[in-house]
Amino acid sequence: MASPKTRGATIPDRRVIAGPGDVVAIGAGPGGMNLGARILSLPCRIVGADLDVDACDTGRAAGFERVQCDMRELAPARHRSVHGAIVTSPCPSFSKSGKRLGLQDMQDVLDAITCIGSGCTCDWRHVPHRVRDPRSALVVEAARWILTAPDLEWFVLEQVPDVEHIWEDIAAEAFSAGWETVDLVKLSATDFGLPSKRARVFLYGRRYDTTRVSVHDAGWNGAGLPRHSMASVLGLPIGTRIITRGDRKTSGGNVFSADGPSWCLTGSTRSWKLAAPNGPVRELTAGEAGLLNGFPPDFPWQGSRTKQFLQVADVVNPIIGAIVLGVATNTPWVDPVLGYLRSLYGAGRRAVVPGEPAVEGRATQLDLFDLAGCSA
Numbered sequence: 001m002a003s004p005k006t007r008g009a010t011i012p013d014r015r016v017i018a019g020p021g022d023v024v025a026i027g028a029g030p031g032g033m034n035l036g037a038r039i040l041s042l043p044c045r046i047v048g049a050d051l052d053v054d055a056c057d058t059g060r061a062a063g064f065e066r067v068q069c070d071m072r073e074l075a076p077a078r079h080r081s082v083h084g085a086i087v088t089s090p091c092p093s094f095s096k097s098g099k100r101l102g103l104q105d106m107q108d109v110l111d112a113i114t115c116i117g118s119g120c121t122c123d124w125r126h127v128p129h130r131v132r133d134p135r136s137a138l139v140v141e142a143a144r145w146i147l148t149a150p151d152l153e154w155f156v157l158e159q160v161p162d163v164e165h166i167w168e169d170i171a172a173e174a175f176s177a178g179w180e181t182v183d184l185v186k187l188s189a190t191d192f193g194l195p196s197k198r199a200r201v202f203l204y205g206r207r208y209d210t211t212r213v214s215v216h217d218a219g220w221n222g223a224g225l226p227r228h229s230m231a232s233v234l235g236l237p238i239g240t241r242i243i244t245r246g247d248r249k250t251s252g253g254n255v256f257s258a259d260g261p262s263w264c265l266t267g268s269t270r271s272w273k274l275a276a277p278n279g280p281v282r283e284l285t286a287g288e289a290g291l292l293n294g295f296p297p298d299f300p301w302q303g304s305r306t307k308q309f310l311q312v313a314d315v316v317n318p319i320i321g322a323i324v325l326g327v328a329t330n331t332p333w334v335d336p337v338l339g340y341l342r343s344l345y346g347a348g349r350r351a352v353v354p355g356e357p358a359v360e361g362r363a364t365q366l367d368l369f370d371l372a373g374c375s376a
Contacts, residue, residue: 020081030058036321054303061300105136
């Protein structure tokens with residue numbers, strides 16, 4: 001989701017976008033969690049809200065419901081009989097790829113969460129004026145939904161690892177408010193069959209009971225799931241190098257091998273060059289970047305090339321999303337996720353072993369709309 005247009009602006013929280021039995025997805029973007037729900041065939045209507053025009057256009061093109069608005073306009077307390085909430089607030093202020101001003105805003109965010117937990121909203125209304133990065137204030141929206149939406153039965157929150165302390169604070173407030181099950185998990189994409197590195201922290205909860213489904217149902221750290229290299233997924237020759245910064249030399253390096261997992265995708269991934277041995281150098285496409293992040297190669301990314309890559313970088317990985325949604329909704333996820341992985345990256349690939357060449361091959365085309373499930 002894009003940042004607020006006016007720093008510290010007063011936004012009336014009056015808007016209602018969903019009804020009885022629905023699920024709200026706040027900061028829904030192009031639809032990573034929507035696709036995760038579709039992988040599981042969850043029988044629900046998901047209404048997504050996001051401020052970014054191109055992300056909303058992408059979500060709609062993929063068949064998902066989108067309302068373009070500032071998430072602070074929404075009134076959780078007025079969303080009666082809405083059963084689920086997915087909140088994926090913007091991460092740039094906390095991400096290692098940004099300026100990380102959110103780390104300096106942490107105390108203001110925690111104070112606002114405590115205020116909401118006590119039944120007050122004054123800190124929520126003032127926190128945009130206090131923080132150094134206005135996007136930091138949007139993390140508080142997660143607490144607002146969990147603690148003030150009256151009829152939620154489950155929730156899922158997602159963020160970068162440095163937000164773990166905020167999620168722990170929200171977990172404490174949720175327990176105090178009577179939620180039966182609340183748990184925090186940190187998941188790495190490569191442990192669950194993805195060919196690109198990405199670590200995220202999730203907080204999930206169930207109000208009335210415990211969950212019988214675990215993120216470890218396929219084995220500890222996803223040991224029961226196949227592993228893939230960037231080269232095997234994109235059909236690149238063994239020995240292909242990925243040049244991330246042109247001729248610029250950085251402390252973290254500017255070249256990696258496609259024979260292992262891809263580096264974490266960011267907005268600057270649009271400038272990556274693929275250099276095959278004895279072959280031409282070309283740019284990575286948005287479709288290929290999406291494939292590395294768990295989306296079908298024909299997923300309808302909208303907007304300019306820059307905006308498409310920003311969406312790929314910011315979106316929740318749908319495979320990881322399916323796993324956490326499975327846990328939050330008590331829906332078995334192993335077989336649906338394995339089926340999706342086979343459809344996306346091909347069956348019968350052996351695991352990538354460090355030091356060994358990657359398996360060559362090209363990803364199987366997957367028709368997104370053949371996946372049965374949520375109308376959203």
